[in-house]
Amino acid sequence: MTFLTATRLGAISILLSSAALADGHLDGMGPEDLLPLAQKEGAVTVYSFTSRIGKVEKAFEEAYPGIDLQGFDISSTEQIARLQAEAQAGVTNADVIYISDTPVVLTELLEKGIIAPFVPPRVADRVPAEYQSPLLAQRLSTKVLMYNEEAHPDGAPVANLWQLTTDDWRGRVVMVDPLQRGDYLDLMTEIVLRSDEMAAAYETQFGEAIDLDGAANAGEKFIADLFANDVILVGSTDDVNVAVGAKGQENPPVGFTSYSDRRDNEEEGWALQVANAVEPAPGIIFPAVLALAADPNNPAAARLVIDFLMGDESETGGPGLAPFYVAGDYVTRTDIPPHPDAVPLSDFTAWRIAPAETATIRAEIGDLILTLQ
Amino acid sequence: MADTAMSGQGRRVFFRQGTVLKTVVLALLIAMIVLPLLRTVLFTLQPDTIRAWSDVLTGRLSTNLFYKPLGNTLLIGVVVSTGCVLLGGFLAWLVVMTNVPFRKTIGVMATLPFMIPSFAAALAWGSLFRNDRVGGQVGWLQGMGLDIPDWLAWGIVPTLIVLTLHYFSLAFTIIAAALATVNSDLVEAAQIAGARGRRILMGIVLPVTTPALVAAGSLCFAGAVSNFATPALLGLPVRMQTLSTRLFGMIEVGQVGRGYVIGIMLVLISGAFLWAGNRVVSGRRSYTTITGKGGRAKRFDLRRARWPLFGVAMIILLSSTVVPVIVLTASSLAPSSANLFSDWTLHYWMGRSDPSFAQGIPGIAHNEDIVRALTITLGLGLAVSFSGMFIGLLASYTTARFREGWMSAAITQISFLPLLVPGIAFGAAYIAYLGAPIGPFPALYGTFALLVIAATAYLLPFSVQTGRAVIQQVGGELEESARITGASFAHRLAAITVPLAIRGLAAGGILIFVKIIRDLSLVVLLFTPTMPVLSVVAYRYASEGFGQFANAITVVILFISIAATLIASRLQTKSQPWLQN
Numbered sequence: 006m007t008f009l010t011a012t013r014l015g016a017i018s019i020l021l022s023s024a025a026l027a028d029g030h031l032d033g034m035g036p037e038d039l040l041p042l043a044q045k046e047g048a049v050t051v052y053s054f055t056s057r058i059g060k061v062e063k064a065f066e067e068a069y070p071g072i073d074l075q076g077f078d079i080s081s082t083e084q085i086a087r088l089q090a091e092a093q094a095g096v097t098n099a100d101v102i103y104i105s106d107t108p109v110v111l112t113e114l115l116e117k118g119i120i121a122p123f124v125p126p127r128v129a130d131r132v133p134a135e136y137q138s139p140l141l142a143q144r145l146s147t148k149v150l151m152y153n154e155e156a157h158p159d160g161a162p163v164a165n166l167w168q169l170t171t172d173d174w175r176g177r178v179v180m181v182d183p184l185q186r187g188d189y190l191d192l193m194t195e196i197v198l199r200s201d202e203m204a205a206a207y208e209t210q211f212g213e214a215i216d217l218d219g220a221a222n223a224g225e226k227f228i229a230d231l232f233a234n235d236v237i238l239v240g241s242t243d244d245v246n247v248a249v250g251a252k253g254q255e256n257p258p259v260g261f262t263s264y265s266d267r268r269d270n271e272e273e274g275w276a277l278q279v280a281n282a283v284e285p286a287p288g289i290i291f292p293a294v295l296a297l298a299a300d301p302n303n304p305a306a307a308r309l310v311i312d313f314l315m316g317d318e319s320e321t322g323g324p325g326l327a328p329f330y331v332a333g334d335y336v337t338r339t340d341i342p343p344h345p346d347a348v349p350l351s352d353f354t355a356w357r358i359a360p361a362e363t364a365t366i367r368a369e370i371g372d373l374i375l376t377l378q
Numbered sequence: 379m380a381d382t383a384m385s386g387q388g389r390r391v392f393f394r395q396g397t398v399l400k401t402v403v404l405a406l407l408i409a410m411i412v413l414p415l416l417r418t419v420l421f422t423l424q425p426d427t428i429r430a431w432s433d434v435l436t437g438r439l440s441t442n443l444f445y446k447p448l449g450n451t452l453l454i455g456v457v458v459s460t461g462c463v464l465l466g467g468f469l470a471w472l473v474v475m476t477n478v479p480f481r482k483t484i485g486v487m488a489t490l491p492f493m494i495p496s497f498a499a500a501l502a503w504g505s506l507f508r509n510d511r512v513g514g515q516v517g518w519l520q521g522m523g524l525d526i527p528d529w530l531a532w533g534i535v536p537t538l539i540v541l542t543l544h545y546f547s548l549a550f551t552i553i554a555a556a557l558a559t560v561n562s563d564l565v566e567a568a569q570i571a572g573a574r575g576r577r578i579l580m581g582i583v584l585p586v587t588t589p590a591l592v593a594a595g596s597l598c599f600a601g602a603v604s605n606f607a608t609p610a611l612l613g614l615p616v617r618m619q620t621l622s623t624r625l626f627g628m629i630e631v632g633q634v635g636r637g638y639v640i641g642i643m644l645v646l647i648s649g650a651f652l653w654a655g656n657r658v659v660s661g662r663r664s665y666t667t668i669t670g671k672g673g674r675a676k677r678f679d680l681r682r683a684r685w686p687l688f689g690v691a692m693i694i695l696l697s698s699t700v701v702p703v704i705v706l707t708a709s710s711l712a713p714s715s716a717n718l719f720s721d722w723t724l725h726y727w728m729g730r731s732d733p734s735f736a737q738g739i740p741g742i743a744h745n746e747d748i749v750r751a752l753t754i755t756l757g758l759g760l761a762v763s764f765s766g767m768f769i770g771l772l773a774s775y776t777t778a779r780f781r782e783g784w785m786s787a788a789i790t791q792i793s794f795l796p797l798l799v800p801g802i803a804f805g806a807a808y809i810a811y812l813g814a815p816i817g818p819f820p821a822l823y824g825t826f827a828l829l830v831i832a833a834t835a836y837l838l839p840f841s842v843q844t845g846r847a848v849i850q851q852v853g854g855e856l857e858e859s860a861r862i863t864g865a866s867f868a869h870r871l872a873a874i875t876v877p878l879a880i881r882g883l884a885a886g887g888i889l890i891f892v893k894i895i896r897d898l899s900l901v902v903l904l905f906t907p908t909m910p911v912l913s914v915v916a917y918r919y920a921s922e923g924f925g926q927f928a929n930a931i932t933v934v935i936l937f938i939s940i941a942a943t944l945i946a947s948r949l950q951t952k953s954q955p956w957l958q959n
Contacts, residue, residue: 052907077907086629087906093814094821098908179512182614184627239512240614248512375439378617 031304035127036312040069042305048073049306052088053103054081054293057328064324065313072306080241081106082187085113092119092299100307102296103314105146106187108194108364110294115139120296125312128338132315136337142292143314145335147264148192149288149355151249153257154278161280163259166196166203167210170230178231179248179260182238183374188291192261194363194370195289195356197224202285209284225373232377242266250275261288264333264347279333281348281355290335290355316341396780399867403776404785406769407792410835414811415645415799421810422638430635434643444640447619451603451644454537454620455651458602459595461542465694466549466594472691474557475583477677479688484695485554489947491698492547493939495896495913497607498932499540501920502702504611505709505929507531512615518705533616537609541602543698548601549594556590557583575678596655597797600648604800606899611920621647622802622899629806629903638810641803649798703936710930726926742930751910752934754826758911759895761826762833763887769834770841771848771883775875778849779857793842796835801899808832809903824906832904833894840893844886848879881949888946892939 031039043049049072051058058076065074079087081104091098102120104110114120124132124141136142152161163169169178183189196203204223207215220226239245242262249260252274259280267277280287295314301307314329315338316322321330322341330336332347343349422430434444466488472478473485491499508517509526520526529535560583568578584591606622613623621644628637680687711722723729729741742748773793777786796804812822812831822828834841856878860870876883894900898913905914912931920928 050908075908079907090809090813090823091906094823095815096821096823098824098906176511182627237512237615238617244512254510372439375442378442378619 031308032123033126036309039305039309043309044071046303046306048075049100049303049310050075050098051101051103051310052077052079052084052099054084054105060328061314065310068313068324069309074310080186082185085109088114088119097298097300097302099298100301100303101310102298105291105293107292107294107360108191108367109187111139111360112364118299121299123297123308123311125315127312128315131338131340133339136292140294140296142337143295144293144329144337145290146293147288147290147333147355148188148261149264150259150280150283151262151277152259152280153249153254153276155252155276156254156257161283163280163283165206165210165284167207170227170234174234176235176237177258179237179239179245179258181240181242181245184371185240190367190371191291191358191363192289193228193374194367195358196227197222197366197370198362199285199356200224203227206285228373229377246275246277250277252276265331267333268331281353286354286356288355289358291358396776399776400780400785403773403789407789411792411795414807417811418638418807419642422635427635430639434636434639443624443636447621447624450534450618451620453534454541455599455603457538458541458545459599462546462549462598463591463595465542465546467553467591469550469691470554470557472687474554475678476680478680478684484691487695487699488550489547491544493892493943494702494936495898495932496541496544496605497611497898497917498706498936499544499702500608500611501925501929501932502705503536503540505705507536528616532612533618536612540608541605545598545601549598552594553587553590556587560586592655592658596652599651600797603648604644604802604899606802606902607917622800625802625806626902638806641806644803645799648800652798706929706933710926710933726930742927747910748915748931751912751915754910755895755912758829758833759891761830762837762894763891765830765834766837766841766890767883767887770838770845773842774845774849778846794839797839801836801897802903804836805832805900805903824909826909829901829904829909833900836900837890837893841886841890848882885946885949888942892942896935896939
């Protein structure tokens with residue numbers, strides 16, 4: 006019995022280490038070496054928090070015929086729940102994970118060994134170190150206050166976040182339910198973490214020091230007031246975009262959504278524009294990261310997808326990066342020029358989140374929002 | 379087991395008629411129904427999850443996490459079940475007991491709303507009544523220049539209306555069947571004695587159909603409180619939550635413990651109401667309505683009220699069947715729900731991917747994901763109708779032929795247990811149960827098998843009921859004589875029971891098929907991206923603002939359901955005696 010177990014363990018460890026070796030070997034490969042292996046695997050599954058995966062799918066299959074990319078548009082929150090359930094079940098469905106919600110991803114997925122980092126060697130020298138570890142950030146994404154520029158051609162109708170808690174904006178602020186989408190919970194959390202700035206902005210707006218009225222800090226007070234002012238919760242960012250951006254509205258609401266959704270203005274008939282000058286900040290900037298499943302079914306194809314998503318050697322990154330080379334998304338590769346139509350990153354006033362810090366009070370803010378609903 | 383079989387006492391037990399069969403069936407039911415529910419309860423009692431109980435029931439979060447959703451849930455349950463009994467009862471009375479024109483048409487139409495998935499009805503409501511609260515696209519009526527107030531566009535009022543119009547056909551079926559059995563002697567006696575219509579209704583018809591009314595009310599209550607799609611689609615913009623939407627949200631964001639506790643409470647509440655309903659009925663014993671003789675009573679003459687009452691019935695039926703179907707079809711063709719009947723395009727049905735249209739999503743005929751989901755959904759429907767009817771037949775055969783003993787009683791009770799469990803809670807239980815590997819068995823998360831097993835278990839109340847009706851049609855004598863001549867159990871089942879009952883079985887199987895392909899609440903949690911089903915895909919499109927695709931998919935589900943239902947009702951015309959003259 007013991008002997009058998011020992012042999013079995015030995016065999017397993019040999020298998021495991023050779024698998025690890027093989028995978029380690031893959032880590033150093035460029036796309037041309039990965040391609041034949043990936044074509045042998047024939048398919049690859051990607052969980053993506055953005056619907057743009059549909060465009061990536063088409064571009065990838067054109068660039069690398071013979072590999073079927075199955076892209077699934079699943080919100081970050083749901084990806085986390087699914088990946089946890091799948092790990093518990095010992096099932097691996099996804100090869101590549103493309104996700105935001107980094108505060109939870111780092112603690113719940115990376116630290117628990119459900120996903121693994123990978124940086125394609127081809128671009129490693131052109132991505133700043135802060136965006137390579139602990140996970141590779143492909144770009145910086147946003148959740149910021151946007152308005153309808155058709156209805157407000159002279160600029161944002163809001164100059165200070167606290168205006169959203171006044172009667173003028175009662176029932177006219179739209180956002181996704183922060184209990185359904187993690188990036189909105191991150192936004193709420195950041196507002197609390199920036200309570201000092203929120204308190205200063207309150208004074209600027211109302212000319213008097215903030216009266217917390219039982220709230221723990223200025224950030225929580227803002228969230229409570231916003232909910233008391235009948236903020237409208239919807240199910241997805243597209244609902245926010247339509248609500249805020251649709252043309253031909255006399256008195257459109259404002260809402261928190263992705264700056265980069267402005268790219269769809271023409272296609273969808275929207276007039277979305279960012280309220281960059283709003284005090285103290287229009288919202289948050291956060292990384293969108295790429296990772297491998299801990300034990301991907303298609304290890305070579307998975308790496309090839311990540312390599313593809315980091316863009317090719319052409320000036321703006323080619324077809325892999327095209328869906329993300331848009332105004333309002335900030336690609337992390339240093340050799341790709343910033344998008345000409347967007348506010349440059351250095352002038353963009355949104356807060357950068359610090360995932361580890363956000364993680365500390367995120368659950369608490371979630372509970373706070375639960376009590377406000 | 380071996381030891382028991384060896385001993386004399388054990389041998390007799392072992393060989394007593396039906397014991398083996400009963401044991402097998404009971405074990406199967408325990409594994410499929412009792413264990414998953416138990417597993418959920420145990421999960422919430424672990425040291426790191428037990429806090430979920432106080433969070434949900436007593437903590438500072440409890441008001442929003444539990445009590446407010448509970449209030450909405452109970453309101454929905456009470457109003458919808460009352461409304462359903464009134465509407466369904468009214469229509470059943472018209473069809474069975476009066477001379478209203480077009481009785482048969484009313485009878486057939488009244489069974490249809492239940493075939494329309496409730497989320498489809500909710501989508502149709504949105505296409506008509508959506509106002510500008512959320513901004514962006516508005517519904518047709520608002521587009522026509524009417525100002526739809528919030529309370530009519532969102533929240534509790536539309537939820538109540540949509541659910542009542544969905545579930546009343548369930549009440550109709552039950553009440554009509556009961557009314558059809560009211561002894562004509564009673565009614566005729568009253569007529570001879572000079573009692574007037576109202577008197578006959580209140581004094582005879584109502585009292586003897588009380589059990590059916592209570593049964594109908596309880597089933598509508600159980601359905602309404604566990605309905606997920608309607609409150610989810612109509613409630614969020616005004617922050618209305620019910621227990622089932624809360625349960626879904628908690629599991630989606632990974633607060634599984636809290637989600638399960640809410641699920642357990644939901645089961646207990648619907649269980650308590652059904653139990654109370656049963657108590658009311660079983661308190662009175664004189665409900666025997668079918669006696670040896672007595673033909674059909676003379677129909678109650680509505681005289682001048684014939685056409686007005688017909689009009690009322692048609693308004694109810696048109697608004698619950700024809701209007702949603704038209705709206706759904708139109709809105710699967712119209713780019714803007716504000717102009718439902720203009721600029722029609724077939725893009726959402728058969729367009730190729732076009733980057734400038736609907737973010738490049740191709741029409742449903744060319745959309746691989748949807749075609750895949752359709753295949754899986756139909757496969758699931760077939761698999762579940764077979765496995766459901768097999769287990770249903772086995773269970774009902776066992777309890778019908780071997781009535782004695784606690785095991786038969788237990789089989790009956792357990793097989794009806796899923797009726798108390800909301801689909802979404804049942805799905806959650808199955809994730810906990812089969813999501814992780816058990817001993818040598820692999821985890822079933824994300825597999826087709828998980829969907830089939832969970833759906834089979836969930837629909838057992840229906841399959842057992844159908845199985846029982848079928849078994850009762852097949853007399854015991856034939857089977858008895860085969861047994862005396864030495865035919866084995868499997869042989870008897872294959873050579874006698876199944877061939878004789880095949881029509882009934884097929885009809886039952888089709889009904890299960892229809893129930894599962896349009897179900898959302900059970901599969902919405904079991905669904906994985908690699909194992910998609912149509913109803914969930916439609917729900918996702920709807921919640922991501924692509925209502926047209928959702929509506930197109932729903933029309934597909936609808937037509938499959940209606941076609942299957944019509945086939946089933948051909949196979950079992952006898953089950954609707956009220957349609958015969």
